[in-house]
Amino acid sequence: MLIFPNAKINLGLQITEKLSNGYHAINSCLYPIPLNDALEFVPAKKKTAFNSSGSSIPSDGKDNLVLRAYKLLKKDFQLPELNIHLHKNIPIGAGLGGGSSDAAFMLKALSDYYQLFLDDSFLESYAAQLGSDCPFFIQNKPALASGTGTELEPCNINLSGYHLVLIHPGLHISTKEAYAGTNPKEPEHQLKEILEKADISTWRETLVNDFEESIFKKQPILAEIKAELYNHGAIYAAMSGSGSSLFGIYKEQPPIINAFSEKFFYRTMSL
Incomplete structure (x- = not known):
């Protein structure tokens, strides 16, 4: 299965409070943009393997969010071993949510391809375990993020034509x-x-x-x-x-x- 996770930009980012747990409370609008990675997975004959091309990713990929997303679902569902390939086009560590998008799109694709029938709320709960930006990419629509960034509500904004x-x-x-x-x-x-x-x-x-x-x-x-x-x-x-x-x-x-x-x-x- 081949999918194309997209990036996001932040329209405004207000840091409103430092919380007792050391995290910060924010307000921000996350807006999807048409800059994409390419992510593909196929059944593997042996053990699950991950590789990448394009922009180099840190380490050897063992801690990549895509692999973590797969392992997270595999704990609760019977998923086969996979060969996973990620082509990175979205810059890494750039504030564009590329890694978070890759992980969220992996969750959605696994649910669709293997007919897990997970609705958005379930997928968002899994995504939240992977990173604060990940839940946004489940619905992948303009959203106001608050709290530590995982509390989302729709944002009625449309920049089509710009x-x-x-x-x-x-x-x-x-x-x-x-x-x-x-x-x-x-x-x-x-x-x-x-x-x-x-x-x-x-x-x-x-x-x-x-x-x-x-x-x-x-x-x-x-x-x-x-x-x-x-x-x-x-x-x-x-x-x-x-x-x-x-x-x-x-x-x-x-x-x-x-x-x-x-x-x-x-x-x-x-x-």
């Missing part, structure tokens, strides 16, 4: 490092109100990613990329998640930013 420029400069920013530089606070503007009621032209002033302030100080190239997205006509630009990908949303087909298109991972797409 264009996206996505740039990943290849920097790795650990989640721990990203949170260390933030100061949780009550947001000045409610995310749901901004996204569902305000015009997109107002987002530049109101839709904020709280990670940007501290991370941009440490990695000024990210601030430079964001500024150039605006200079080249973006109506909204931001970092996705804790980085280091940045994106710009455009009304018209965007121009190529030559300073970055030849040096970094650079994609344009229609939403």
Whole structure:
């Protein structure tokens, strides 16, 4: 079976509280975008094996989320041994949810292919055991995430007809490092109100990613990329998640930013 897990971007990311367990409470809108990995599995004659191509993944794949998703379902259901191949096109550690998407799509595909008949709520409960972004990719529709990121509600937003420029400069920013530089606070503007009621032209002033302030100080190239997205006509630009990908949303087909298109991972797409 061949499937194509897609990436996501964060439209706003508010860090509202540090919890007693050390995690943080957030508000964010997760929005799916048409940038895809390719994931295939077929029955194996021997033991389950995992391999990958494209962007290199950490270690030897033993802890890859796709394999963990398979093993998680295999504990509760009779699944055969598989040969699994993942072609990575979504940049790794970029704030785009690529690994989480791969895992969630694996859960959905196994349920469909082997007729496990798991509904979305069951799949989301499995996905939550794999990572905070994973449950979003079960329904794979715009959603407001709150709590530690796993509490989801639909977000009535549609960016169809807009264009996206996505740039990943290849920097790795650990989640721990990203949170260390933030100061949780009550947001000045409610995310749901901004996204569902305000015009997109107002987002530049109101839709904020709280990670940007501290991370941009440490990695000024990210601030430079964001500024150039605006200079080249973006109506909204931001970092996705804790980085280091940045994106710009455009009304018209965007121009190529030559300073970055030849040096970094650079994609344009229609939403």
